[in-house]
Amino acid sequence: MNATPSRVHAVVVGSGIAGLTAALHAVSGGSTVTLVTKDVLEHANTRYAQGGIAGVMFDDDRVEDHICDTLTAGAGLSDPDAVRVLAEEGPARIRDLIALGVAFDRAPDGSLVKGLEAAHSYPRILHAGGDATGTAVEKALVARLRESGATVIEHAFLVDLVVEDGRVRGVDLLVGESTHREGVRRRLLADAVVLATGGAGELFSHSTNPAVATGDGIAAALRAGAAVADLEFFQFHPTVLPPDDRGEAFLVSEAVRGEGATLIDDTGRRFAFDVHPDGDLAPRDVVARAIADRMARQGGRPVRLDATHLRPTLAERRAFLARRFPTIDAAVRRRGWDWAAEPVPVTPAAHYLMGGVVTDLHGRTSLPRLYAVGEVARTGVHGANRLASNSLLEGAVFGARTGDVLARDVMGGWPPITTPPPAVAGLPALPIAVVTPPPFDRAALQELLWTRAGLVRTERGLAEAASILRAWSAVTSEPVTENDHEDANLLLVGAHLVAAARARRESVGAHLRADQPAPAASITRAASC
Structure with a gap:
């Protein structure tokens, strides 16, 4: 029997701009929402976003130029439809944030201050508090969520998705404030689940990400059988x-x-x-x-x-x-x-993961009743390299789209979803290096990926990483504590990142294979522009 909109229950996992926006729009659409977050509600990657949010908010800027800048940065691998959605709907989502009280910086005459960042052809970046944009956005959305009637569960770690009869029916959680003890296991059933768990910056020894960015949503999606793509495209911020x-x-x-x-x-x-x-x-x-x-x-x-x-x-x-x-x-x-x-x-x-759980233009994944938004998702917007300050915008735009369709999807049945296949399929038939692995701990994993799968990659280095990751995965014990689960998730996502980087033998965007340098066209303006 189909649920009515007022009885649709959605679980949103994550409390950054994407998860908060999806939750608020789902509540507005009549759904009951439980938002679970790994730390406290205010602690997400969004909080650390300094640069700002990009959007066509000025009369002398054009949506087509924002589209072209995004496609150019994506090195020809962005989904043009997703990019158009981002650029066209972005201004409305920014106005929503202003209405919620985000005080973007303004000039003495009251006009919004323009900021220029890398690869933008126009200074369309808005900032709040100079370099505290993410904090301002997070505070405004959290305040609105607390007023919305949504249930919030903090210190709730996503262990796995609950999948029955080929669709997602809830989440298994580990609830407790200490990451070093087992915590309390809890199953939370739902009509739909929205992954908004962020990226996987903890894969690398040098990272701009907070310690909570351990790839939990991507790992859970992989174990549940959802399509994942573009994990080889990890953006490294130049200036740290x-x-x-x-x-x-x-x-x-x-x-x-x-x-x-x-x-x-x-x-x-x-x-x-x-x-x-x-x-x-x-x-x-x-x-x-x-x-x-x-x-x-x-x-x-x-x-x-x-x-x-x-x-x-x-x-x-x-x-x-x-x-x-x-x-x-x-x-x-x-x-x-x-x-x-x-x-x-x-x-x-290491800064931002362009790949993730593959979605359509409304956050739907290949697994019925599972959605993904924000950095955990592969919407197709970023392609091989993210344009500066498009990440907050992506979270707002696609978070809203997901929240808006959720109740209708549950009521009407999961619509047919065509998720694009990964651009690269299959691992090349190349020898695997036999390497004696060092003892496993997270620091060793992070150093391995930084040196073998970081800024510059080679087949030899990636093959060595694949061998060591396989050996580590074979000897790790069943996870018990939250830290154990995080390590298991990093091992899984790291192995898939390395496999994707081996499979894509040509250099493009953020993925540089020193044994196959990028053609000059990969860093020139998109041909369609």
Whole structure:
């Protein structure tokens, strides 16, 4: 018997912009929503988004230009239909955020302040609090969710999806505040499940992601048999401050380069123009690899980000940087540097996963009653490389679309879904390196993937990684604690990432195979533009 809209129960797993938006739209559509989150409600990747949100909000900007910029950054592998949905519906979703109270930065005349970031042809990036956009968005959405009537369960770890009769019927959770004990197992049944669990930045030893980004949603989807694609496309952010005395790295938004800061090597030379005509504002994969190459050429020492010319005097620069980038300014000063007076060291780090659980344009996956939104999803928007500040927009646009159709899907039966097959199928018939694996722990896994499947990849390195991951998977015990489950998820997602990277033997976008360099066309403007 079909449920009525008021009786449809959806479980949303994750509390970033995508999950919160999906939950709010589902509630507005008459569904009962339970939102479960791995940490506290406010702790998600969205909170760490400095750069802002991209959208056509100005009269002299065009949707077609945002589409072209996105397709160009995606290196020809984005889904044009998904990109058009993003660009066309994005402004309405940004206006929704403004209505919820997100105070995007404004000029003295009240107009929204424009920001420029890498690979955008127009300064269409909106920021809040200078470099605290994600925090502002997260706070506004959390406040609205708490008023919505949705049930919230915090400290709830997704163990697995419940699948019966070929469709998803709920989730199995591990509930408890300590990650080192078993916690309480709980099964939560539902008419539909929305995965909004974020990415898998904890795969790598150098990452901008919070510790909760362990690929849990992707791993659960893989175990349940849902289609997953494009895991080889992992974006590495070019500019991250080295770890502080607590061991924490810190991302420096490319909005800093959008304001005119430059990248220089040990000699003070701007090197990014050697590899791309846009120099410091080239696509992220290009800049990240240029930095890695320059570091190798200068003995592993970081390159430097130079903001010492942004205003005429030292006092003016200090005031500008503190006002425009208060969060970054504080992080730089905690490390003992005055970036108004001296260039600061920066290195690349793993940042954003473009692939994930394959969805249609409404978040539906290949597994009935399972949806995916945000970084866990492969919507087709990002292709081989994400355009700066499109991630918050993607979460808002596709989160809303998913929440809007959820009750109707449950009432009317799961519609026929055509999810595109992975662009690369099958593992090449190449020998697997036999490598004696080191003892397993998470740090060893992260270092393995950083060195063998990070910024630059080769068949030899990937084959060695595949061998070690297989050996580790064979000897790990049944997970008990949350940490155990996270390790198992990282092993599973890491193995699929490596397999995808081996299968795609040509270089494209964020995926560089040193044994098959990218053609020049992969970093030029999309042909359709």
